[in-house]
Amino acid sequence: MQKNIRNFSIIAHIDHGKSTLADRLIQECGAVSAREMTAQMMDTMDIEKERGITIKAQSVRLTYVKDGEPYILNLIDTPGHVDFSYEVSRSLASSDGALLVVDASQGVEAQTIANVYIAIEHNLEIIPVINKIDLPAAEPERVKEEIEHTIGLDCSHAIDVSAKSGIGIRELLDAIVERIPAPVGDSKAPTKALIYDSWFDNYLGALALVRVYDGEIKKGQEIYVMGTKKKHEVLNLMYPHPLVLQKTPVLRTGEVGIVILGLKNVGDVKVGDTITDNRHKTATPIGGFKEVKQFVFAGIYPIETDRFEELRDALDKLKLNDASISYEPETSVALGFGFRVGFLGLLHMEVIKERLEREFDLDLIATAPTVTYKVHKTDGTILDIQNPSQLPPINEMQEIQEPYVKATVITPTDFLGNIITLLNNKRGIQQKMDYLSVNRVLLEYAIPLNEIVMDFYDKLKSMSKGYASFDYEPIGYREGDLVKLDILVAGEVVDALSIIVPRVSAQTKGRDFVKAMKEIVPRQLFEVAIQASIGNKVIARETVKSMGKNVTAKCYGGDITRKRKLLEKQKEGKKRMKSIGKVQLPQEAFLTVLKMD
Amino acid sequence: MLLYIHIPFCETKCHYCAFNSYVDKFDIAEHYFRAMEKQLEFELKRFNVQKNSISSVFIGGGTPSSVDAKLYKNIFRQIEPFLVEDAEITTEANPNSTTKQWIEKMMELGVNRISFGVQSFNNDKLLFLGRTHDAIKAQDVISFAHQVGIKNISLDLLYGLVLDTPSLLEKDLDIAFSLPINHLSAYALTIEKNTPFAKRKKIVNSTLELAQIVVDGVQKRGFYQYEISNFGTYKSRHNLGYWQYKNYIGIGSGAVGFLDNKRFYPSKNPNKYIENPLQIKTEQLTLQDQHIEKIFLGLRSEVGIKKEMLTQEEQQKVALLIDEKKLTCKDKTLFNNNYFLSDEIVLFITN
Ligand SMILES: Nc1nc2c(ncn2[C@@H]2O[C@H](COP(=O)(O)OP(=O)(O)O)[C@@H](O)[C@H]2O)c(=O)[nH]1
Ligand SMILES: C[S@@+](CC[C@H](N)C(=O)[O-])C[C@H]1O[C@@H](n2cnc3c(N)ncnc32)[C@H](O)[C@@H]1O
Ligand code: SF4
Ligand SMILES: [Mg+2]
Numbered sequence: 001m002q003k004n005i006r007n008f009s010i011i012a013h014i015d016h017g018k019s020t021l022a023d024r025l026i027q028e029c030g031a032v033s034a035r036e037m038t039a040q041m042m043d044t045m046d047i048e049k050e051r052g053i054t055i056k057a058q059s060v061r062l063t064y065v066k067d068g069e070p071y072i073l074n075l076i077d078t079p080g081h082v083d084f085s086y087e088v089s090r091s092l093a094s095s096d097g098a099l100l101v102v103d104a105s106q107g108v109e110a111q112t113i114a115n116v117y118i119a120i121e122h123n124l125e126i127i128p129v130i131n132k133i134d135l136p137a138a139e140p141e142r143v144k145e146e147i148e149h150t151i152g153l154d155c156s157h158a159i160d161v162s163a164k165s166g167i168g169i170r171e172l173l174d175a176i177v178e179r180i181p182a183p184v185g186d187s188k189a190p191t192k193a194l195i196y197d198s199w200f201d202n203y204l205g206a207l208a209l210v211r212v213y214d215g216e217i218k219k220g221q222e223i224y225v226m227g228t229k230k231k232h233e234v235l236n237l238m239y240p241h242p243l244v245l246q247k248t249p250v251l252r253t254g255e256v257g258i259v260i261l262g263l264k265n266v267g268d269v270k271v272g273d274t275i276t277d278n279r280h281k282t283a284t285p286i287g288g289f290k291e292v293k294q295f296v297f298a299g300i301y302p303i304e305t306d307r308f309e310e311l312r313d314a315l316d317k318l319k320l321n322d323a324s325i326s327y328e329p330e331t332s333v334a335l336g337f338g339f340r341v342g343f344l345g346l347l348h349m350e351v352i353k354e355r356l357e358r359e360f361d362l363d364l365i366a367t368a369p370t371v372t373y374k375v376h377k378t379d380g381t382i383l384d385i386q387n388p389s390q391l392p393p394i395n396e397m398q399e400i401q402e403p404y405v406k407a408t409v410i411t412p413t414d415f416l417g418n419i420i421t422l423l424n425n426k427r428g429i430q431q432k433m434d435y436l437s438v439n440r441v442l443l444e445y446a447i448p449l450n451e452i453v454m455d456f457y458d459k460l461k462s463m464s465k466g467y468a469s470f471d472y473e474p475i476g477y478r479e480g481d482l483v484k485l486d487i488l489v490a491g492e493v494v495d496a497l498s499i500i501v502p503r504v505s506a507q508t509k510g511r512d513f514v515k516a517m518k519e520i521v522p523r524q525l526f527e528v529a530i531q532a533s534i535g536n537k538v539i540a541r542e543t544v545k546s547m548g549k550n551v552t553a554k555c556y557g558g559d560i561t562r563k564r565k566l567l568e569k570q571k572e573g574k575k576r577m578k579s580i581g582k583v584q585l586p587q588e589a590f591l592t593v594l595k596m597d
Numbered sequence: 598m599l600l601y602i603h604i605p606f607c608e609t610k611c612h613y614c615a616f617n618s619y620v621d622k623f624d625i626a627e628h629y630f631r632a633m634e635k636q637l638e639f640e641l642k643r644f645n646v647q648k649n650s651i652s653s654v655f656i657g658g659g660t661p662s663s664v665d666a667k668l669y670k671n672i673f674r675q676i677e678p679f680l681v682e683d684a685e686i687t688t689e690a691n692p693n694s695t696t697k698q699w700i701e702k703m704m705e706l707g708v709n710r711i712s713f714g715v716q717s718f719n720n721d722k723l724l725f726l727g728r729t730h731d732a733i734k735a736q737d738v739i740s741f742a743h744q745v746g747i748k749n750i751s752l753d754l755l756y757g758l759v760l761d762t763p764s765l766l767e768k769d770l771d772i773a774f775s776l777p778i779n780h781l782s783a784y785a786l787t788i789e790k791n792t793p794f795a796k797r798k799k800i801v802n803s804t805l806e807l808a809q810i811v812v813d814g815v816q817k818r819g820f821y822q823y824e825i826s827n828f829g830t831y832k833s834r835h836n837l838g839y840w841q842y843k844n845y846i847g848i849g850s851g852a853v854g855f856l857d858n859k860r861f862y863p864s865k866n867p868n869k870y871i872e873n874p875l876q877i878k879t880e881q882l883t884l885q886d887q888h889i890e891k892i893f894l895g896l897r898s899e900v901g902i903k904k905e906m907l908t909q910e911e912q913q914k915v916a917l918l919i920d921e922k923k924l925t926c927k928d929k930t931l932f933n934n935n936y937f938l939s940d941e942i943v944l945f946i947t948n
Contacts, residue, residue, distance in 0.1 A: 524941075525918070525921070525923060525938060525941055525942065525945055526921055547938065547941060548805035548937065549803075549805045549808060549937040549938065550937075550938060550939075550940045550941035550944075551825060551897065551936065551937055551938065551939045551940045551941075552785065552787055552940070554784050554785065554787050554826065558601055558839065558845055558847050558852065558853035558854070558855060559853050560839070560853075560855070560860075560890055560894070561853075561860055561880060561882075561886075563893065564886060564889060564890055564893070567889065567893060567940060567943060567944070568889075570940065570944055571944055571947070571948060574944055574948055575948075579948070582914075582917050584948075
């Protein structure tokens with residue numbers, strides 16, 4: 001029954017306990033037996049388990065009985081890292097409420113604020129949940145004050161919980177039922193459902209996770225996808241669950257479920273699209289769904305040049321699982337055929353590359369990440385440049401503009417000095433400094449996006465012992481005094497290594513770059529010169545000396561096969577290197593820029 | 598045609614060695630030789646060996662000098678008709694177990710070349726390696742061999758240990774060259790799986806510096822280098838045969854045989870071998886396998902590689918290497934200018 005449905009997301013800053021809280025809610029509702037229960041069970045991907053982070057939002061359907069009345073709770077656990085805020089906004093678009101989890105021993109952090117604003121934009125009922133009250137350092141009252149002060153959210157009915165020990169979980173479930181509104185929507189109207197996630201399953205094909213707003217979706221129904229203008233037959237319907245999907249003949253108004261269309265074509269189920277009935281179409285599609293915007297771009301190339309088509313196939317499939325990537329074919333003199341792939345951030349890039357390699361058994365090279373520059377040419381045209389090697393010659397450019405963001409940093413005052421220095425070094429301009437309490441400060445800076453996509457986050461974390469938090473949002477383009485830095489290996493420009501840098505720091509960057517390359521490039525049969533140049537002027541040079549020896553001077557007798565196998569093993573190792581002329585570069589060489597100070 | 602005979606017995610096991618040999622199986626030695634005779638008979642037929650065609654016999658191990666010379670008698674009788682007139686007949690021998698009588702008897706059977714496993718003339722190093730002889734013993738044994746009339750004497754040296762120093766290695770070479778040898782093999786220590794050294798740390802020093810001292814030192818003292826580890830006033834036919842990709846018969850437990858595109862592996866377990874010496878595993882070599890083998894064998898020795906056997910792509914890489922003076926081309930054959938880079942060059946050409 002529609003009035004007994006509650007759709008909500010759990011949002012929070014990273015590590016404040018969203019996934020653990022989801023575990024407790026699942027457990028309390030008996031959706032998973034004690035034996036099957038694992039920690040952070042909604043984090044199902046290998047990468048998520050290994051890194052202990054949530055990358056993809058996950059949904060689960062629970063049943064909770066309150067005062068003898070059964071309620072259906074559709075819970076979405078969301079990621080906290082800045083890179084994945086698009087996942088959060090997608091989840092919130094399909095929810096009627098949100099649990100805002102704040103760590104009682106930490107307080108409000110940068111993503112707490114960012115996520116709350118998304119929830120407010122969607123007009124959702126927000127329940128503040130103060131977590132980790134079992135910790136000796138927990139200060140729930142101070143944290144509530146902080147929430148009221150910084151976000152202006154009423155905390156008089158906040159709920160104190162410990163996701164770890166289970167305190168307050170019942171109260172929270174009751175609050176969800178009482179405070180989060182039941183879905184509104186007309187069950188008699190034509191089908192209207194939002195695709196808020198989609199992915200590819202090797203057995204079932206393309207799957208769409210939907211929230212039904214009006215009408216219902218039935219097994220066997222002929223549906224129409226409004227954006228792509230295609231009709232499909234509903235082969236099966238299921239309720240989401242981290243372990244076993246449960247089949248259902250129908251998804252009713254307000255419900256959340258997975259629609260199986262048996263599609264091979266992965267482009268057909270686009271996130272944000274609206275599903276309706278093919279014969280009785282709804283008048284207007286669901287709007288207000290933000291298109292994802294990629295901030296960071298990098299070339300992705302197969303090491304074996306003949307595996308380009310496999311890479312395309314892999315990207316097509318992954319795109320269905322992660323709608324937030326974009327890709328377009330490109331070519332590089334050095335690397336051959338590949339794609340310029342757009343990501344939400346550097347962590348996202350790392351994750352996508354790792355997933356492509358793991359799930360599709362590819363060996364890939366990623367080039368240095370870059371942002372989208374706007375180049376105003378002397379002939380009046382404007383170019384979007386996402387690949388430094390495509391920057392026009394200097395005499396054809398009037399101006400290069402680069403994207404800026406508003407960066408929000410919240411830090412204990414102990415680290416304030418160092419963090420301000422870091423922001424200044426990264427060309428940041430201070431816009432606000434606000435004391436949240438005596439020992440916590442919020443900083444707002446306008447800063448070139450390029451400076452923060454590289455290693456800013458890691459630096460910030462390490463200089464603040466992990467205490468500073470960070471979020472950013474785009475604020476448009478500004479002119480930059482920028483130049484292209486080329487890298488020559490053995491006398492040849494390697495296009496895939498070019499980067500765009502501020503003119504003032506070009507000299508230093510060039511020197512650091514070749515120095516870092518020298519450490520990464522192994523000795524070869526020949527001496528290898530590594531140079532940095534601007535225009536045609538070489539500004540730095542290092543040399544990788546030639547190799548002295550690689551042989552086993554040994555007695556093999558007749559066992560030549562053994563020797564051959566040893567060589568083949570070495571050969572296997574070299575396969576992961578890229579030949580550029582007579583020089584072989586390891587994969588990491590193309591990401592040298594991330595290893596510089 | 599070459600013939601290799603494997604003796605899988607040793608008095609003790611050296612700390613670095615992974616060759617197929619056992620310290621506790623001397624009691625089956627006689628049965629073992631009977632089994633080898635059986636296999637030999639079979640292989641002579643399989644390889645279709647003709648009269649006057651075996652140019653080299655090599656008895657290796659393990660430790661050939663750890664068993665009575667008379668055990669070899671039947672084998673020599675079997676191969677007699679197939680040997681070429683001036684066949685090179687080598688046996689390996691360990692200094693600790695080799696006696697004058699043993700040498701004499703082996704000579705009577707036809708042995709005309711002995712390769713002594715000396716490793717070093719430094720007693721500390723010998724102890725570290727787990728050898729049971731000392732420097733004096735090694736020198737004495739080599740003198741015996743010379744007195745008895747063995748014309749071609751070789752010795753093995755082992756280098757590349759952490760305790761090696763330039764002066765230690767120079768001294769080893771000085772002593773080696775004071776002896777009546779006309780051939781020397783110098784091997785760089787390799788850590789092999791399942792050996793005592795594999796469990797320890799800080800054993801190897803594989804720097805170019807040490808290797809260069811040995812290789813330069815041997816040549817300076819008058820021997821010619823015809824393979825990465827082999828030097829002499831002449832070239833051992835047996836060794837050269839391997840690098841020339843010649844066929845060879847391999848007799849015994851842990852031996853390997855090679856015929857055209859197949860390799861043969863009798864059981865490595867001597868007891869199993871005795872049970873059935875004809876239970877031999879065959880490895881089929883692909884064209885690709887043979888291609889790369891010819892390349893790496895040719896590049897680690899003065900044999901070189903015939904340019905025409907290389908693919909178009911490989912020849913392009915070779916052209917680069919000739920430009921860079923890594924290879925020399927003479928009479929359509931490519932020669933390696935620096936054996937120390939052999940593996941790297943193979944990888945470069947075939948990648
Ligand atoms: N002491 C304590 N630790 C908790 C609690 N909830 C979560 N944690 C721990 O906090 C860390 C981050 O939790 P996780 O659920 O992955 O956070 P997420 O990033 O917000 O999903 C994990 O080590 C959890 O075990 C709690 O109530 N009390
Ligand atoms: C087949 S072995 C047997 C020779 C004989 N048993 C002896 O040790 O005197 C021949 C030579 O291989 C070399 N050798 C054995 N194991 C080695 C290793 N792990 N690394 C390098 N050379 C090795 C030694 O120099 C040895 O003399
Ligand atoms: S090196 Fe020679 S003596 Fe030592 S164990 Fe190996 S085969 Fe036996
Ligand atoms: Mg999580």
